[in-house]
Amino acid sequence: MRATELLGWYEHARRDLPWRRPGVTPWQILVSEVMLQQTPVARVAPVWTEWVTRWPTPSATAAAGVADVLRAWGRLGYPRRAKRLHECAVIIATRFDDVVPSDVDTLLTLPGVGSYTARAVACFAYRQRVPVVDTNVRRVVTRVVHGVAHAPPSSRDLDEVAALLPDDDTAPRFSAALMELGATVCTARSPRCGDCPLSRCRWRERKYPPATAPRRVQRYAGTDRQVRGLLLDVLRNSSAPVERAALDMVWLTDTAQRDRALHSLLADGLVEQTPDGRFALAGEGEPDQSVTSAPDSVDPDVVEPQANRRR
DNA sequence: CACCCGTGGTG
């Protein structure tokens, strides 16, 4: 793969995304990367802008309550990401002097920061020459280098992408360009190969062989995930604690499933029970300075006690 | 490795 072709294309094709503008801090880039985990750019952009305006630094985020963080997260999905991001803020504020670590191995110790996010921060926020492998990069390399439409994640992906990186300081831009190509041209559904800047593509040379084993997507309708979403939506939209009966109304078809969903939200620390037995977003009523969260006991009459409450 | 974790746009 010719780096010059990709970099030349990226120079004019790159989208003007808010987290790419000058002055954006490593923390704000970390926020964007977490929000972008499985959520499309178009939905992240407005939430990210509002978020970093309200909480520009880790310490500002840490000082907020989890409930406010979950509300600001809105409907981006997978709200555990929001809670882990808040945990990141607390850790960075208290242990790293409000500075996001630049070292990949240290980044990997942060909650909700995995292989992709750690390297994305090291690369895009700190300009390090480290491979960044997301679904876009994997798909582009799979097609261009191997001539295959799709490939499952492999432990060799990192080394392969590392070998493609330019030796100089253009490596971060190269990775950004690779991702951009996958996001806008070499897309999963209907790739726009006519707009591709690459002169050589093994997939094209092989006449675009289709994927052999279509990967089945996760079902959503009727799952615990849907029920959790409905329950959390009620709590996000209520400033006051909610009665159990109000939560029960969101899922009448399967009471056992509904109870299981509420149970798991409590276990995840996304929801808490007030002393009078009602329910609220975690951290409701401690809107400031809550560096140490203090989980309270669960009323056994209303919900079965948790075996593994975090302390 | 398989499965779980939300939500909404789209071909």
Next chain:
DNA sequence: TCACCAAGGGT
């Protein structure tokens, strides 16, 4: 219409 899919991570 309804699967598919979107800058993944944790267990």
